Amino acid sequence: MxxxxxxxxxxxxxxxxxxxxxxxxxxxxxxxxxxxxxxxxxxxxxxxxxxxxxxxxxxxxxxxxxxxxxxxxxxxFDATMNGVMYQMQRGSNQPKAAIIANIGTGTSIHIMQESSHKRLGGTGIGGGTLLGLGMALTGISDFDEIINQSRNGKRTAIDVLVSDIYKDNKLPIKGTLTASNFGGISLNNSNNTSPSDLLAGVQGIIGEVVASLCIQVADAHHVEDIIYIGTTLEDNELLQQIIESYTVLKLKKPIFLDHHGYxxxxxxxxxxxx
Ligand SMILES: Nc1ncnc2c1ncn2[C@@H]1O[C@H](COP(=O)(O)OP(=O)(O)OP(=O)(O)O)[C@@H](O)[C@H]1O
Ligand SMILES: [Mg+2]
CATH class of the missing domain: 3.30.420.40 (ATPase, nucleotide binding domain)
Known part of the structure; x- marks a missing residue:
């Protein structure tokens, strides 16, 4: 055969x-x-x-x-949606409708309803950004090295949180949300950030931009499930965590497939x- x-x-x-x-x-x-x-x-x-x-x-x-x-x-897009559907059918979870974000070199966002699908939008922030910004900021070009280093990074000096701005005020939204990705570097004049911190900050940009776009389109289309795919997620627990916690916070259901990029x-x- x-x-x-x-x-x-x-x-x-x-x-x-x-x-x-x-x-x-x-x-x-x-x-x-x-x-x-x-x-x-x-x-x-x-x-x-x-x-x-x-x-x-x-x-x-x-x-x-x-x-x-x-x-x-x-x-x-047809191939990708069919591949996603096949993997979902093999699992126990088969939503009627879902948002799908393919975090490849860039990111493409789709909606899948029954057996039809439509592209809703996308962003140039994706896996290429992780490699490119990561390399520009730290000189590290290897994907595995980038995700390994970012694992130990801290974003406290890199980002500004809502709670950093609303210090003595009543919080209008959750204080742990990022108010400004990388804004802390200039606001706090932080120059003691390590390569790990910078790489964790880049993962933060990608996860939060992609998740927030997906959450907005999920809201607009009254869909609860968001399936995140793309090789950028492969062995990349930090990015998965960032995406998962933000998606859950916004009352949506994040789904990751076993074969992220395939x-x-x-x-x-x-x-x-x-
Ligand atoms: N071994 C690797 N080498 C390079 N990038 C890797 C590797 N493993 C994971 N990645 C990540 O995966 C990303 C590419 O993801 P994916 O394979 O889904 O995209 P693509 O299909 O090549 O791009 P697109 O769909 O946008 O044309 C890279 O930008 C990088 O962040
Ligand atoms: Mg691709």
């Missing part, structure tokens, strides 16, 4: 979902700057595979793969079983 492979060639990472020899879904990931490694992996492991691609860099990858076989392309690849793979 020919192996089937779904590939999501994203702005930063190329994700692969495929059925292994035990008929289990398996996953693989490469940098999108390493398309030759994607080709080598396919040529060495699954030379006769039927491939389906999605993602913004799908056309570039197709040229690279240069096979005689037809490689169908699925629109990224929804697009799963959707492309499933195209064969339709």
């Amino acid at each position: 020919t192996t089937r492979i779904g590939i999501d060639a994203g702005g930063t990472l190329t994700k692969i979902a495929y059925w292994d020899e035990f008929n289990e879904m398996d996953f693989k990931r490469f940098r999108s700057s390493d398309f030759h490694k994607v080709k080598d992996w396919i040529d060495s492991n699954h030379p006769n595979a039927s491939i389906c691609v999605t993602g913004g860099r799908a056309e570039q990858l197709k040229k690279y793969l240069n096979t005689n076989k037809e490689i169908p392309y699925i629109v990224e 929804s697009g690849a799963i959707g492309a793979l499933l195209e064969y079983t339709k």
Whole structure:
């Protein structure tokens, strides 16, 4: 039997979902700057595979793969939503409607109702911001190193909280909410911040911007569940925590999937079983 492979060639990472020899879904990931490694992996492991691609860099990858076989392309948002639905159906939680935020290089926000979906908006704040701002502020360029360092960081000197401003006043909103991300650096003239603190602050920007956008669209569409996906969340407990606590505080239900960044690849793979 020919192996089937779904590939999501994203702005930063190329994700692969495929059925292994035990008929289990398996996953693989490469940098999108390493398309030759994607080709080598396919040529060495699954030379006769039927491939389906999605993602913004799908056309570039197709040229690279240069096979005689037809490689169908699925629109990224369709593939991603199908991948999310598949994962939700396998779990016990199957909301009728949900907001989906894909925190990739940038962030795209969608609503899924029954089996239809629509893009509602997005922001340029995403995983690329974590890597880029992280690198600009600390010189650290490796994602794992960035999330490891940020784990030990403190945001007290970096951010301004509502309670910092409303010191002796009655609080109009919860005091622990961030009033200004990174505002503390200039307001408090803090110059004793460590790289860990700065990286924790960057995680704060990403988590709070994305979560607050999602909360607002969830309110506008009367939806309770917000599914956060994208490889930016992979092994990144701090970002998950920031997103989770803010979403819960605003009385919405945050959902994280096991295979954070693979929804697009799963959707492309499933195209064969339709
Ligand atoms: N090994 C890694 N190398 C680089 N980035 C990583 C790595 N692991 C996790 N990341 C994070 O994942 C982000 C990319 O997420 P994802 O794979 O979902 O996006 P993408 O599909 O490449 O981009 P887009 O969907 O916007 O085109 C990076 O910006 C980075 O923050
Ligand atoms: Mg993507």
